[in-house]
Amino acid sequence: MQSRRMAADLFSPDELNDAERVVSRHVPRTPAYTWPEIGAVLGAEVVTKHEDVTPTAAFKVRGGLVYLDRLVRERPTVPGIVSATRGNHGISLAFSGRAYGVPVVIVVPECNSREKNAAMRTLGAEVVVHGADLQESCQHSRVLARELGFEAVPTFHPDLVLGVATYAKELFDAAGPLDAVYVAVGMGSGICGLIAVRDQLGLDTRIIGVCAEGAPAQALTFAAGEVVSTPEARTFVDGVAARQPDPVAARIIRDGAARVITVSDDDTAEAIRAIWRCTHHLAEPAGAISLAGLIQEHERWQGRRVAFVLSGANMDTDMAALVLGGATPQVEPAPAALSA
Numbered sequence: 524m525q526s527r528r529m530a531a532d533l534f535s536p537d538e539l540n541d542a543e544r545v546v547s548r549h550v551p552r553t554p555a556y557t558w559p560e561i562g563a564v565l566g567a568e569v570v571t572k573h574e575d576v577t578p579t580a581a582f583k584v585r586g587g588l589v590y591l592d593r594l595v596r597e598r599p600t601v602p603g604i605v606s607a608t609r610g611n612h613g614i615s616l617a618f619s620g621r622a623y624g625v626p627v628v629i630v631v632p633e634c635n636s637r638e639k640n641a642a643m644r645t646l647g648a649e650v651v652v653h654g655a656d657l658q659e660s661c662q663h664s665r666v667l668a669r670e671l672g673f674e675a676v677p678t679f680h681p682d683l684v685l686g687v688a689t690y691a692k693e694l695f696d697a698a699g700p701l702d703a704v705y706v707a708v709g710m711g712s713g714i715c716g717l718i719a720v721r722d723q724l725g726l727d728t729r730i731i732g733v734c735a736e737g738a739p740a741q742a743l744t745f746a747a748g749e750v751v752s753t754p755e756a757r758t759f760v761d762g763v764a765a766r767q768p769d770p771v772a773a774r775i776i777r778d779g780a781a782r783v784i785t786v787s788d789d790d791t792a793e794a795i796r797a798i799w800r801c802t803h804h805l806a807e808p809a810g811a812i813s814l815a816g817l818i819q820e821h822e823r824w825q826g827r828r829v830a831f832v833l834s835g836a837n838m839d840t841d842m843a844a845l846v847l848g849g850a851t852p853q854v855e856p857a858p859a860a861l862s863a
Contacts, residue, residue: 533719534685545592546585546689555697560801565821570698570830579614581835587615589686591623605668606676607660609761610639617648630664638839678710679769688716701728705813705831708732708741709763711772718779732783733816738764745783759852762809786815792851807838
């Protein structure tokens with residue numbers, strides 16, 4: 524019971540209702556579809572929560588909107604925000620900053636996706652390219668925040684969790700009783716939101732986190748019961764390439780998830796292709812890794828009701844062509860850092 528109180532106390536039911544109202548001004552409720560072909564292949568009734576169809580093609584926009592809403596209400600003298608990202612976190616803040624009239628500066632590593640950089644610029648953010656990896660980008664973002672007098676936005680924050688928790692509420696409202704939900708684990712806002720809403724609703728649904736074999740920090744942390752960092756995060760699934768978990772998120776995941784598993788990049792690439800074949804939705808790697816985890820464990824759920832969160836669709840054109848053509852993108856050894 525103590526673990527459930529910890530997750531549920533992240534926010535109150537009233538705060539979740541308020542967050543739903545904030546998010547709904549900009550993001551329509553996303554569908555939870557039961558695709559027959561996926562269920563037939565896995566031998567279960569499988570619900571897909573389609574966060575790939577938000578205005579930014581990813582679930583993180585919900586957190587950005589709630590963060591900016593509180594900022595303009597409670598800290599109106601803050602002149603702007605700065606953060607670092609590999610993609611969807613920055614796109615979320617750019618979208619939300621434009622909606623609330625707040626200047627946004629996003630620091631990205633030199634290796635970052637040109638298409639994601641372009642999306643942030645199109646939404647009005649200033650994109651600063653700095654650092655060989657996201658760790659260096661995060662450090663530089665804090666320096667910039669001090670120089671500019673802007674607020675530094677981390678990749679894991681209570682308001683970000685509260686915002687993304689609205690997708691969990693939508694899922695549980697729409698899907699009815701679920702035996703399990705599979706969800707990608709990067710820095711943890713998505714899975715923590717699921718755990719908190721499940722616990723507030725008093726449900727018995729098991730929540731399984733999924734990360735990449737080449738970025739196992741969250742799985743290692745879950746198994747050890749304490750934060751375990753890794754020297755690199757070598758995976759093409761950049762949305763889960765976390766090598767140093769947030770300690771608050773780690774405690775919530777440890778107490779509230781059934782387990783955190785790892786899957787290979789080959790399995791994630793095949794999950795992208797399976798989603799395309801069965802639904803004609805194009806999932807980004809982190810959006811499909813949850814299905815890869817479900818496929819890996821599908822024998823556990825024969826004849827039962829399960830769900831996976833298709834958390835985003837922001838994949839570069841050249842990578843999409845490569846994956847849909849049957850290949851798995853290869854990642855060269857390099858220093859890695861937290862991905863957001």
